[in-house]
Amino acid sequence: MKAGTNLEKILESGQFAVTAEVGPPKGSSPAVIRRRGELVRNSVDAVNVTDNQTAVVRMSSVAGCAILKTLGVDPIMQIVCRDRNRIAIQSDVLGAIALGIGNILCLSGDHQRFGNHPTSKSVFDIDSMQLIQALKNMRDEKQFISGEEVSGEVPIYIGAAANPFADPFEFRVARLAKKVKAGADFIQTQAVYDVDRFRRWMEAVCERGLDKEVHILAGVIPIRSVGMARYMRDYVAGVTIPDEIITRLEQAEKAKEEGVRIPLEIIEQLKEIPGLHGIHIMAVGWEDIVPEVVERAGLLPRPVL
Amino acid sequence: MITITEQKPFEEILQSLEKNTAVYIIGCGTCATMLHTGGKSEVLTMKERLEEAGKKVTGWMVIPTACDQLTKAALVESARTIQEADSILVMACAFGVQTVGFYIEMQVYPALNTLFVGKEEGPGHFIDVCMQCGNCVLASTAGICPLVRCAKSLLNGPCGGSVGGKCEVNPDIPCAWQIIYDRLAAQGRLVELDKIEPIRDWGTSASGGPRWFNVVTSDE
Numbered sequence: 001m002k003a004g005t006n007l008e009k010i011l012e013s014g015q016f017a018v019t020a021e022v023g024p025p026k027g028s029s030p031a032v033i034r035r036r037g038e039l040v041r042n043s044v045d046a047v048n049v050t051d052n053q054t055a056v057v058r059m060s061s062v063a064g065c066a067i068l069k070t071l072g073v074d075p076i077m078q079i080v081c082r083d084r085n086r087i088a089i090q091s092d093v094l095g096a097i098a099l100g101i102g103n104i105l106c107l108s109g110d111h112q113r114f115g116n117h118p119t120s121k122s123v124f125d126i127d128s129m130q131l132i133q134a135l136k137n138m139r140d141e142k143q144f145i146s147g148e149e150v151s152g153e154v155p156i157y158i159g160a161a162a163n164p165f166a167d168p169f170e171f172r173v174a175r176l177a178k179k180v181k182a183g184a185d186f187i188q189t190q191a192v193y194d195v196d197r198f199r200r201w202m203e204a205v206c207e208r209g210l211d212k213e214v215h216i217l218a219g220v221i222p223i224r225s226v227g228m229a230r231y232m233r234d235y236v237a238g239v240t241i242p243d244e245i246i247t248r249l250e251q252a253e254k255a256k257e258e259g260v261r262i263p264l265e266i267i268e269q270l271k272e273i274p275g276l277h278g279i280h281i282m283a284v285g286w287e288d289i290v291p292e293v294v295e296r297a298g299l300l301p302r303p304v305l
Numbered sequence: 306m307i308t309i310t311e312q313k314p315f316e317e318i319l320q321s322l323e324k325n326t327a328v329y330i331i332g333c334g335t336c337a338t339m340l341h342t343g344g345k346s347e348v349l350t351m352k353e354r355l356e357e358a359g360k361k362v363t364g365w366m367v368i369p370t371a372c373d374q375l376t377k378a379a380l381v382e383s384a385r386t387i388q389e390a391d392s393i394l395v396m397a398c399a400f401g402v403q404t405v406g407f408y409i410e411m412q413v414y415p416a417l418n419t420l421f422v423g424k425e426e427g428p429g430h431f432i433d434v435c436m437q438c439g440n441c442v443l444a445s446t447a448g449i450c451p452l453v454r455c456a457k458s459l460l461n462g463p464c465g466g467s468v469g470g471k472c473e474v475n476p477d478i479p480c481a482w483q484i485i486y487d488r489l490a491a492q493g494r495l496v497e498l499d500k501i502e503p504i505r506d507w508g509t510s511a512s513g514g515p516r517w518f519n520v521v522t523s524d525e
């Protein structure tokens with residue numbers, strides 16, 4: 001075991017994992033995190049806490065994770081490279097481990113231009129690939145980026161993102177291979193709406209044998225309304241939503257129910273894709289739907305290891 | 306190569322000159338003239354506007370290349386009218402402003418914002434291609450700078466937001482990493498992208514603190 005987290009145990013034992021996401025509040029209330037954590041805790045194996053997602057200031061990921069820990073939830077701390085340099089990131093990683101956080105997901109981060117502090121200075125001292133590598137080095141070689149020694153153990157289960165829907169498509173598998181080489185233990189992908197493209201990507205992933213080296217969890221986003229679907233299609237970087245999904249939502253009597261049925265159908269298809277080891281449900285701001293999605297997808301009860 | 310400038314809002318210029326009554330204006334005959342931000346006609350317009358705002362303009366000149374050492378001679382030559390003013394407004398890039406300030410003890414104010422050193426990509430269209438990082442990576446990026454042309458300065462791109470050749474940060478600009486990818490592909494060098502580009506030394510860039518350079522002559 002690298003970190004011995006619940007997520008790691010589930011994935012390493014070959015079971016189909018389910019993770020969810022919790023967005024911290026734009027405020028200081030731990031109760032918000034607790035409430036969102038309570039909502040999903042029995043339906044998933046681990047919960048991501050976003051790091052100022054979309055460059056909007058929120059409670060820190062490390063604090064959110066520590067609060068989830070007190071509920072017995074296995075947190076996945078997200079780290080973006082946008083706001084912190086290598087000094088701050090490594091320090092946060094040590095702090096996270098001291099607080100019992102074991103899963104860390106490495107991301108580049110959305111550009112601050114779209115957030116609520118567009119005039120801020122971006123950092124991007126290291127990129128997500130280099131962050132993965134740095135965490136692996138801290139864990140396996142007990143070394144900081146500088147080469148200096150880290151004291152004590154650095155047990156981390158390292159996560160990374162992949163977007164099979166971005167371009168150039170041919171490079172997307174090569175990029176995953178790079179992340180695996182850098183040290184990723186698990187991957188959470190961008191939301192899947194175009195299952196065919198995802199399947200083609202997974203075929204190429206398996207051809208290269210990458211499914212044997214890393215656990216891939218496919219992203220799924222329940223759709224709250226037609227407006228949200230259009231917004232995601234038009235403004236969320238790297239998300240592609242086929243027109244027929246938008247049309248289905250438009251024509252549905254109850255768009256909200258359709259917005260759950262669509263991801264459920266997608267999950268059904270995903271479950272059949274060879275090499276896929278789990279799903280990651282991103283229902284930020286709609287956490288209450290997660291238990292229903294997991295249950296109706298036939299993924300309950302979650303294994304206790 | 307040309308230094309890209311744009312004029313500051315007039316209100317901001319007036320605010321800089323709040324405590325001053327007499328101004329001498331200096332324009333630049335090179336980049337700022339080409340970009341219509343600090344050439345003769347812009348200097349004359351500025352003179353008019355300042356006078357309308359109640360300032361006395363003691364004189365003006367357009368120095369051929371304001372960032373050049375010859376600026377010193379130009380300042381000496383016009384010393385008398387310059388000294389009649391209590392401030393100098395420089396309509397040149399920040400190099401020009403600082404050059405003037407370097408040779409004269411007077412209050413010097415910028416009239417322009419300096420954006421970047423631009424490369425002309427198409428007629429009248431300039432792009433930022435280098436931030437002078439001091440540790441060039443162009444060898445592994447097919448001659449395209451990822452530090453300034455990728456919105457996230459990624460060394461291991463393209464990120465998950467690259468769609469249809471456009472950058473996720475701004476659909477009007479190309480994804481630098483798509484260009485890098487295409488060029489490497491055309492040169493049969495795609496395999497080079499398998500290498501993880503290591504964490505870089507930013508110490509050679511402006512992050513490392515003020516920079517300077519001494520020329521070493523061959524007979525030393």
Ligand code: SF4
Nearest residue numbers: 435436438441442450
């Ligand atoms: S890598 Fe550095 S020196 Fe090379 S083009 Fe980019 S900023 Fe300039």
Ligand code: SF4
Nearest residue numbers: 455464472473480481
């Ligand atoms: S889309 Fe391309 S240019 Fe924009 S941040 Fe991503 S890799 Fe960089």
